[in-house]
Amino acid sequence: MLFKARKGLQWFLLFLSGYLIWQGLFGPQFAPKNLSTMFVWVHYRGILVIGLILMGNLLCMGCPLVLARNILRKISPPSRKWPQQLQNRYPAIFLFCLVLFLYEAFDLWASPFYTAILLIGVFATILLIDGIFTKGTFCKYVCPVGHFNFLGSLFSPFEIKKKRSSVCLSCTTQDCLHGSPQRNGCELDLFMPNKKGNFGCTWCLDCIQACPHDNIGFGINENLHVEKSLSQLSSGLGKLSARRDFQFLVILFCFGAILNAFGMVGPAYKLQIELADLVGWKSEVFTLFVLFVVFLLVAPWFLIKTANKGTQLLSKNNNPNKFWKEKLLVSMIPIGFSIWVAHYLFHFLTGVFTFFPILGISFPVQYMGVPESVVSPIQVAIIFIGLFYSLFLVRNTLASSFKKRVMIPWMTLHFILAIFSIWIMNLPMEMRGTFIGG
Amino acid sequence: MVSGCKQQTASLQNEYKVHYSLKSNKLSVGETDFHFKVSDSKGEMVEVRDFLVEGNMTHPGMVPVYGESKKIDNGQYLVTMDLTMAGDWILFISFKNAEGQIIKKELPLNGVGSAF
Numbered sequence: 001m002l003f004k005a006r007k008g009l010q011w012f013l014l015f016l017s018g019y020l021i022w023q024g025l026f027g028p029q030f031a032p033k034n035l036s037t038m039f040v041w042v043h044y045r046g047i048l049v050i051g052l053i054l055m056g057n058l059l060c061m062g063c064p065l066v067l068a069r070n071i072l073r074k075i076s077p078p079s080r081k082w083p084q085q086l087q088n089r090y091p092a093i094f095l096f097c098l099v100l101f102l103y104e105a106f107d108l109w110a111s112p113f114y115t116a117i118l119l120i121g122v123f124a125t126i127l128l129i130d131g132i133f134t135k136g137t138f139c140k141y142v143c144p145v146g147h148f149n150f151l152g153s154l155f156s157p158f159e160i161k162k163k164r165s166s167v168c169l170s171c172t173t174q175d176c177l178h179g180s181p182q183r184n185g186c187e188l189d190l191f192m193p194n195k196k197g198n199f200g201c202t203w204c205l206d207c208i209q210a211c212p213h214d215n216i217g218f219g220i221n222e223n224l225h226v227e228k229s230l231s232q233l234s235s236g237l238g239k240l241s242a243r244r245d246f247q248f249l250v251i252l253f254c255f256g257a258i259l260n261a262f263g264m265v266g267p268a269y270k271l272q273i274e275l276a277d278l279v280g281w282k283s284e285v286f287t288l289f290v291l292f293v294v295f296l297l298v299a300p301w302f303l304i305k306t307a308n309k310g311t312q313l314l315s316k317n318n319n320p321n322k323f324w325k326e327k328l329l330v331s332m333i334p335i336g337f338s339i340w341v342a343h344y345l346f347h348f349l350t351g352v353f354t355f356f357p358i359l360g361i362s363f364p365v366q367y368m369g370v371p372e373s374v375v376s377p378i379q380v381a382i383i384f385i386g387l388f389y390s391l392f393l394v395r396n397t398l399a400s401s402f403k404k405r406v407m408i409p410w411m412t413l414h415f416i417l418a419i420f421s422i423w424i425m426n427l428p429m430e431m432r433g434t435f436i437g438g
Numbered sequence: 439m440v441s442g443c444k445q446q447t448a449s450l451q452n453e454y455k456v457h458y459s460l461k462s463n464k465l466s467v468g469e470t471d472f473h474f475k476v477s478d479s480k481g482e483m484v485e486v487r488d489f490l491v492e493g494n495m496t497h498p499g500m501v502p503v504y505g506e507s508k509k510i511d512n513g514q515y516l517v518t519m520d521l522t523m524a525g526d527w528i529l530f531i532s533f534k535n536a537e538g539q540i541i542k543k544e545l546p547l548n549g550v551g552s553a554f
Contacts, residue, residue: 030494030496030528030544031496031497031498032494032495032496032497032498032499032500032502033494034498037498038498038499041497041498041499042498042499043499107496109497109498110496110497264497266524266552347497347499348499350499350500350501351498351499351500351501354498354499354500354501354502357502365501365502365503365504368501368502369499369501372522427552428467428523428524428552429497429523429524429525430523430524430525430552
């Protein structure tokens with residue numbers, strides 16, 4: 001039943017993707033009147049974060065890209081292994097950055113055509129990569145949306161897990177990992193007995209189908225102390241919090257959330273115009289590039305370095321827990337995720353039924369979306385939940401080893417991120433297609 | 439036949455021109471009064487009916503706003519719209535000519551400032 005539901009969801013999303021590509025290419029080129037921009041930038045992102053909060057990685061589970069890839073692989077099975085040098089998260093980090101940049105540079109939210117081109121590009125990328133390389137290469141190393149979901153699903157209430165450890169201990173075939181002639185094993189190299197939490201898991205259900213002992217299923221996610229679970233060895237992933245690529249991913253996830261929201265408010269436009277005037281070069285690509293460097297490199301480097309230095313000073317260089325830096329970095333994930341959720345839910349809730357007129361169905365204007373006056377407090381509440389979660393992780397990391405004051409630098413950092421985000425979300429949005437040089 | 443119909447529709451749409459001016463100097467979030475003028479190809483005001491204005495943000499998923507139209511003279515309408523957000527807007531205008539044919543126009547409304 002579950003497997004059929006997954007297949008059904010994949011086929012539905014594949015047809016929907018095809019329709020949205022067609023709409024984007026040939027439909028009306030005004031974003032609010034086109035289902036491509038409407039569903040991709042409003043509904044898909046909203047449903048994605050709601051799915052992560054209420055269940056888990058549902059949209060990876062129903063990913064139509066994987067279905068398209070599987071169809072291709074039936075015709076032409078891949079044979080090569082993904083190069084050793086690229087067996088890390090940097091390809092996904094690069095694409096994550098690229099998508100954020102293209103979103104701003106091409107105003108993807110305002111362009112059905114470019115939205116369709118992006119969708120075509122994503123399908124082409126998975127077909128190219130997984131058409132050449134074996135296993136779940138695209139999902140594991142390349143997919144930016146998947147990596148967003150991996151981090152978001154760390155806090156999901158459910159995960160796929162083993163039912164009884166004793167059964168795994170007596171298992172000799174390890175079909176969940178290696179598969180069998182009839183069934184695939186985990187394409188992302190997660191070995192169920194050592195799997196911790198949702199990171200790296202696409203909820204593809206292959207392991208559930210592969211296990212000959214019916215010992216794998218959905219269960220409550222017991223790895224919500226992410227500062228602990230990510231600091232332990234996990235199957236197929238190693239010790240995540242210590243991995244440099246994972247640390248970059250966390251920084252991008254957190255500061256990218258702020259940048260993505262900041263890109264839609266007046267001060268961002270003013271800043272870019274002033275910068276363009278200052279250097280005398282009216283190039284949006286240039287000003288955006290500077291903004292990205294500041295938000296994703298300079299600001300994180302300065303803030304994290306300062307917080308770590310402050311922690312070190314206040315602890316008088318007495319650091320019994322040698323992993324405190326990497327654990328504190330992990331504490332940025334909840335606040336980062338809450339900023340994404342607050343942003344995406346704003347668009348989703350305020351315009352949840354705005355697609356009806358596009359379908360030719362009349363719908364009362366007053367019920368097309370939740371009023372901003374209702375959504376704004378929800379956004380603030382979500383960011384505060386993220387903030388308190390992050391503070392909780394800071395406390396867990398430092399409280400047992402140090403005096404309370406040692407927590408001040410990192411807690412201050414989280415407060416700064418939360419307050420800055422709330423300030424952004426309370427600014428009126430200024431969604432402009434073009435603003436530099438007309 | 440199809441192209442003939444399209445040509446006829448296009449030329450009919452081009453027969454009418456719509457301009458607007460603002461009652462206030464400041465274009466910002468909140469209730470805004472627009473003075474619309476509908477003219478024919480010779481530039482003369484023409485009598486039209488069912489004059490409707492719909493405002494949309496350039497971002498999808500934003501609830502459209504509809505203007506309240508009040509006829510003030512032949513081909514002239516005062517329309518009050520509650521612009522809910524700063525940024526770029528598109529105004530979709532539709533009306534019927536004397537023969538009852540529907541005419542549609544799109545006008546940009548760029549740079550709506552914040553209320554503060």
